Amino acid sequence: MFRIAVLVSGGGTNLQAIMDAIEQKKITDTEIAVVISNNADAYALTRAKNAGIATKCVSRKEIPDRDAYDAALLSAVDEAKVDLVVLAGFLVVIPEAMIRAYRNRIINIHPSLIPSFCGTGYYGLKVHEAALKRGVKVSGATVHFVDEGTDTGPILLQKAVEVKEDDTPEILQRRIMEEAEWILLPQAIQLLAHQSRES
Ligand code: GRF
Secondary structure, three states: OEEEEEEEOOOOHHHHHHHHHHHOOOOOOEEEEEEEEOOOOOHHHHHHHHOOOOEEEOOOOOOOOHHHHHHHHHHHHHHOOOOEEEEOOOOOOOOHHHHHHOOOOEEEEEOOOOOOOOOOOOOOHHHHHHHHHHOOOEEEEEEEEOOOOOOOOOEEEEEEEEOOOOOOHHHHHHHHHHHHHHHHHHHHHHHHHHHHHHO
């Protein structure tokens, strides 16, 4: 079994897409060992608990010291003994020690076609606001490996999504989730799960 940890901060629709893909056997021989959140109120944790998946909250509020927080996050991931760490809307900067320990084993989903609309400050609706402001006709999503930079790691998969005339940031965000993110992230996991078995 290929074991993954999914790190979340919010609603968890990408987590749901992964859980559904496992259920529908679009992702095979893979299990979610743990869902970790920085936010105790994240609905993503409820989704995981309802599905009988182990959860853990590593909260900045409870561990305000940055080094202590980074160590707690890394040990939460280490304890789960996973092959892959999946960032699915996780809003905490990944500690460098974790990036080193899990080199090429952490992936993130970003809601634009990198290198557009990415890097520091581009998260959530801000990404889509910037895309609409620039007037791009195509946006999309990217799954990439996580390195020391912000959205700078090697690109694994991308999918383009049309931007429409009357789009608001919220409408574009939703279309990119439905047409790209929820498809791409499960695909990336399936790809890596099976690559790992062949190597
Ligand atoms: C997604 O748009 C993802 O690309 C971004 O954060 C959002 C998470 O949404 N990084 P959800 O929690 O998976 O619903």
